[in-house]
Amino acid sequence: MTEELRVSVDRRDAGAIMYTKGYINNVGGEEIANRAYELMDGGVRTLLLNLRETKIVNSIGISILIEIIEKMIEKGGRIAFCCLTPVIHKTFQIMGLANYATIFTDEDAAVKELAI
Amino acid sequence: MHPLATFLNDLQQLERSPIASQGSLILNAFTRHTRFDAGALYLRDARGSEMRLAAKSQCIAPEILDGAAEDVLQPAPHVVVPLQSHREAVGVLALGMREGNGVDDDDVAMVRTAAAYVSTLLTNQRLLQETREGDFQLKYRLWELESLYDIGLSIASTLNIDDLADEILFRMISLTNARRAALFLREDAGGFTLYRSFGEVRADFLERELSEQLMREGKALTFEGGGECLFPSCETFVAVPIKGGNDAFIGVLAAADRETREGGVGAFEENELRLLSLFANQVAIALENARLHREALAKQAMERELELAATIQRDILPKSIPAVDGIEISALSRPARQVGGDYHAFFIRDGVLTALVADVAGKSMPAALLVSALHAVVQLLFAEGREIDEIATELNRHIHRWSAENKFATMIMISIDQEAETLQFVNAGHNPAYLVADGKIDMMKSHGLPIGILPQTRYLAQTRPFPAGSTAVLYSDGITEAEDVAGEEFENPRLEALLEQHLGCSASMIRDQIADAVDNFVGEAPQKDDQTLVVVRRV
Numbered sequence: 001m002t003e004e005l006r007v008s009v010d011r012r013d014a015g016a017i018m019y020t021k022g023y024i025n026n027v028g029g030e031e032i033a034n035r036a037y038e039l040m041d042g043g044v045r046t047l048l049l050n051l052r053e054t055k056i057v058n059s060i061g062i063s064i065l066i067e068i069i070e071k072m073i074e075k076g077g078r079i080a081f082c083c084l085t086p087v088i089h090k091t092f093q094i095m096g097l098a099n100y101a102t103i104f105t106d107e108d109a110a111v112k113e114l115a116i
Numbered sequence: 117m118h119p120l121a122t123f124l125n126d127l128q129q130l131e132r133s134p135i136a137s138q139g140s141l142i143l144n145a146f147t148r149h150t151r152f153d154a155g156a157l158y159l160r161d162a163r164g165s166e167m168r169l170a171a172k173s174q175c176i177a178p179e180i181l182d183g184a185a186e187d188v189l190q191p192a193p194h195v196v197v198p199l200q201s202h203r204e205a206v207g208v209l210a211l212g213m214r215e216g217n218g219v220d221d222d223d224v225a226m227v228r229t230a231a232a233y234v235s236t237l238l239t240n241q242r243l244l245q246e247t248r249e250g251d252f253q254l255k256y257r258l259w260e261l262e263s264l265y266d267i268g269l270s271i272a273s274t275l276n277i278d279d280l281a282d283e284i285l286f287r288m289i290s291l292t293n294a295r296r297a298a299l300f301l302r303e304d305a306g307g308f309t310l311y312r313s314f315g316e317v318r319a320d321f322l323e324r325e326l327s328e329q330l331m332r333e334g335k336a337l338t339f340e341g342g343g344e345c346l347f348p349s350c351e352t353f354v355a356v357p358i359k360g361g362n363d364a365f366i367g368v369l370a371a372a373d374r375e376t377r378e379g380g381v382g383a384f385e386e387n388e389l390r391l392l393s394l395f396a397n398q399v400a401i402a403l404e405n406a407r408l409h410r411e412a413l414a415k416q417a418m419e420r421e422l423e424l425a426a427t428i429q430r431d432i433l434p435k436s437i438p439a440v441d442g443i444e445i446s447a448l449s450r451p452a453r454q455v456g457g458d459y460h461a462f463f464i465r466d467g468v469l470t471a472l473v474a475d476v477a478g479k480s481m482p483a484a485l486l487v488s489a490l491h492a493v494v495q496l497l498f499a500e501g502r503e504i505d506e507i508a509t510e511l512n513r514h515i516h517r518w519s520a521e522n523k524f525a526t527m528i529m530i531s532i533d534q535e536a537e538t539l540q541f542v543n544a545g546h547n548p549a550y551l552v553a554d555g556k557i558d559m560m561k562s563h564g565l566p567i568g569i570l571p572q573t574r575y576l577a578q579t580r581p582f583p584a585g586s587t588a589v590l591y592s593d594g595i596t597e598a599e600d601v602a603g604e605e606f607e608n609p610r611l612e613a614l615l616e617q618h619l620g621c622s623a624s625m626i627r628d629q630i631a632d633a634v635d636n637f638v639g640e641a642p643q644k645d646d647q648t649l650v651v652v653r654r655v
Contacts (some may be wrong), residue, residue, distance in 0.1 A: 025295065025312075026375045056286045056314075059256055059294045060375050066252075074132070087287065090266070092374070094259045 004028070005054075006034050015046030015116035017107070021053035021070050029064030036068045036079075046079030052083035062095050069100045078102075082110040123149035123230055130237045132217045133631065137247075139170025142209070142234055147173055150228070151223055152211035156189055159199075159207040167208055174214055185210040194219045196323055197231040200237035206515060209234075263287045264394055271402045275409040280402045288395050289314055292388045295373035295381065296347050299399070302366050313368070318346055330357040330366045336389040336396070344645055347372035354384045356396040360404050367403065369396050425484045426451075432491045438462050440469050442534050442584075444623035448631055448649040450594075457483030458592045458646035459490060459525075463498045467534065470504060471650050473590040474527035474567070475546065486523050489515065490567070504529045508542045508567065508575035514570035524568035528560065531577075532652065539582035542575050547593050548608075550615055553586035557615055560588075585624065586609070587653040594647035598634050601641040623651040 005028030014038050022028060032049070035093040039047060057065075071107035072079045082104040084092065092098050117125070126145045133141055152175035158181040167181035174192040185196045189210055194355045199207035202623035209231055213219065270283055276426040278458040281299055289297050296315030300308040308327065310319040326346075330337060334357060353372035360366040369392060373381045384392075429451075437445045447460060457478055463470040472494065493514050497507040508529065515525065524602070526546035528539040532539050539551065545566030548559040562576045582588070614633055618626050627649055634647070 023289070025293070025297075026377075027377055030379075055282075056289050058290045058375065059252075059259075060293060060377055063252065063377070087266070087283070090262065091259060091290070094262055095255050 001053055004077050008032050009035060009039065011039070011044075012116050015114060016044045016116070017048045017050055017111070019050045019053070023064070024051075024061035025058040026058075026060045026064070027062040033064050033068050035051075037071065040075055040077065045072070045075060045116050046080075047072060047077070048065060048080050048082060048104075048109055048114060048116060049105070050083050050110075051081060051085075052086060052107075054079065054088065055085055057088055057091060057107075059095075062091070062097065063065050065097060069097065072099065078114070080104060080114055081106050082103055119149065119584070121228060122227075123464060124233055127230060127237065128233055131241065131560055139240075143171040143173055146209065146211060146227065146230065146571075150211070150226055152213055152227070153269075154191070154214050155193060155209065155211035155498065156185070157207060157209050158185075160205065167205075170207070175212065177210075181208060181638060195224055195227055197227055197237040199231055199238060201235055201242075203239075205651075206235060206242065224393075238344055241590055251550060253494055260291055260391060263291055264398070267395070267398045271398060271405060275406055277402055277406040277612060280406075284399055284402070285314055286396060287310050288369065290390065290436040291391055292371050292384060293375045294384075295369035295375060296350070296353075297369075297371040297591045298346065300370070301403070308368060316348055316375070318348060326355065327365075327368065330368060331353055333357075334359065334363075336392045338384060338389070346370055351381065354381050354389060354392060356389075356392045358396045358400045358403065360400050366400065390472045395441065402506070416641075421519075422481065425481055429484050429487060432488065433460065434462055438464055438469070440464060440467075442655055443469055443532065444651075444653045444655055445469070445471070446627040446651045448627055448647065450643065450647040452594065452643045452646050457487060457525075457647040458594065459487045460590075460648050461491070461494060465498065465501070469652070470529060470531045471590060471652055472496070472527065472529045473546065473549075473648055474590060475592045475594075475646070475648070476524045476525040477523060482523070486515070486519060489519065490525055503577065504531050504540060504542050505577040507574050508544055510562070511575070512544070512565075512567045512569075512573050512575070513571055516571045519568055524566045526562075528590055530560070530590065530652070532582055532588070532654070534654065537549070537581060537583050539580045539586070539588060540577045541580070542577050545569075547591060547596060549591070550589040550612070551580055551582070551586065552589070552615055552619065553583060554583060555619060557612055566578045570639035585620065587615075587623070587651065589626065589630075590648075590650040590652075591630075592646060592648040594645035595630065595634060595649055597645060598638050598647065599644060600638055606637050610637070623653040626651045626653070 005020055005022035005024060006017045018035060020032060036047060069079050080102040084103060084105060092103060129141060130138055139157050139159060143155060147153050156172040156175055156177035157170045159170040169177055169179050185208055187194050189428045191212060193210035193212040196210045198205050199209060211227060241467055267284060267287060271278060274280060283296055285299055296317060298313040299311045300319045302308055336354055336356035338352055338354050341347060341352050345355045350372040353370055355368055357365055357371040358367035360371060373386045376382045403455045433449055437447060457476040459474045461472045474490060476483045493511050497510055526544060528541060528543045528546040528549050530541045541560045543560055543562040544564045545562050548561040551558045551560055565573050595609060596608050597605055599643055614629055618629055630649055
């Protein structure tokens with residue numbers, strides 16, 4: 001099983017899709033944050049995080065994701081998630097991420113709704 | 117815009133700035149909007165214990181403010197203003213002018229006004245931060261509870277430990293903020309197998325000393341790490357025993373490298389140890405459920421096999437009693453389990469009736485297999501036209517050669533020749549059968565070893581007169597050794613008394629009387645052995 005988080009980005013005209021693979025913990029969360037802030041600095045205001053290959057997220061990872069969402073909202077942008085495992089989906093709901101970021105079942109639905 | 121309004125407007129940027137850059141933002145605003153051009157700003161740290169240097173300009177200032185700012189800063193500041201909330205001092209601002217000493221009351225008043233505003237902003241921000249952290253912690257506790265609840269639901273809905281193990285491990289890692297974790301299960305031999313892991317784990321390093329300590333303490337414990345341990349190079353790790361029914365030690369859950377918000381790793385906290393213990397309880401229930409499920413499946417499979425064997429054996433036993441002129445035949449077969457070790461058969465050749473009762477050693481499937489073999493060989497030998505002594509001899513050789521060492525059968529065969537008015541019998545280690553003729557009861561005792569004991573055994577048939585009105589009673593030891601609730605056996609004298617009481621009765625009457633007598637004797641006691649009874653009477 002992969003322990004280190006790997007991130008890849010599909011930059012599009014109207015936004016970006018970020019794919020994560022691995023554990024979203026402190027290290028993984030920082031990696032996502034760094035890539036997200038780079039995208040924001042580059043003008044991205046719609047960011048979709050596809051967590052299809054992430055099975056675990058801890059509280060520190062969640063707090064970093066919240067910071068990223070807040071940063072994007074400050075900039076007038078929007079963050080969404082898709083392809084969450086049932087456990088992570090429920091975690092996001094309980095921890096309040098779902099209040100500020102839309103959660104989609106699959107990437108196609110997210111891309112269509114976000115128009116990216 | 118009024119200079120003070122511009123000043124306060126700049127300070128308002130605090131609300132949107134990261135905490136790390138607040139010090140320089142505040143000090144820059146003061147040096148930009150007042151005549152002060154040097155100074156230092158101290159802010160109370162997150163733990164609330166120390167005033168830590170947040171920014172400085174054109175002065176020498178220690179990292180921690182320990183004493184009056186006027187005494188420790190160089191050059192000494194012209195004005196020192198506490199940043200004060202209604203609860204506590206949140207910081208200290210010290211300002212000075214490098215050129216001259218033209219500080220007037222207006223300068224000081226402006227600094228105090230702006231400082232009061234900064235104090236309010238900082239206090240609000242800290243309160244907001246505390247509220248958010250409190251809210252986060254509350255949600256986090258809810259997440260913990262929900263996770264435990266969900267694990268409980270998962271355990272109730274799946275009996276596959278493989279599916280559950282990943283979920284348990286992932287949730288444990290998530291909730292304890294661990295970077296590495298492992299689930300070990302105990303083998304039958306007493307060692308431990310690494311069942312699931314996350315991150316680098318030494319599969320062969322659950323030391324005996326560690327497992328013994330866990331077993332002794334029976335709770336989650338923290339251990340020193342190092343290069344040579346379960347989680348190589350970790351500082352500390354935690355392990356908790358998984359205890360099944362009757363406190364049996366069935367496995368170990370372990371985790372290492374608990375992340376801190378500062379980016380490093382640290383020791384696990386007490387609440388995380390409690391959480392680990394709760395997870396261990398859940399794993400124990402899951403393992404116990406999975407084990408019981410496996411056993412139930414195995415039992416079902418065994419029962420299906422036994423049912424199949426019972427069907428085969430039912431097909432082996434005679435489905436009906438053969439009709440032979442001048443002879444009444446009656447039989448009873450009651451297996452103690454689904455598959456029994458008793459066997460009986462009838463053969464008719466050239467008007468001669470042969471009846472056979474056998475009892476193979478053992479019960480259930482092994483006994484049924486031997487019964488099947490015995491049935492097949494006897495059928496073939498009769499079809500070849502062999503006499504009963506030859507049949508017994510050949511059967512013995514065959515069973516000895518092809519069956520396991522401890523497999524044997526007792527057997528009695530009788531052949532009734534109505535023309536000659538004789539009965540021939542071979543008794544290979546079986547209970548003595550009864551021959552009732554001319555009002556006398558005689559025994560047909562064993563005169564050879566049971567079938568399958570020694571390969572060279574040769575059996576010889578014995579002959580008795582069997583005139584009209586004579587009766588032969590063959591039975592297995594399940595009849596005479598039937599026990600009542602006190603453990604007393606039915607025994608032969610009771611059987612002989614019944615035969616004496618029913619001299620001249622029909623074969624079916626004799627069978628029913630014996631069966632009823634055995635049932636009445638046994639009462640509520642369970643049937644321990646197969647019961648077979650064959651009654652043959654010349655009319």
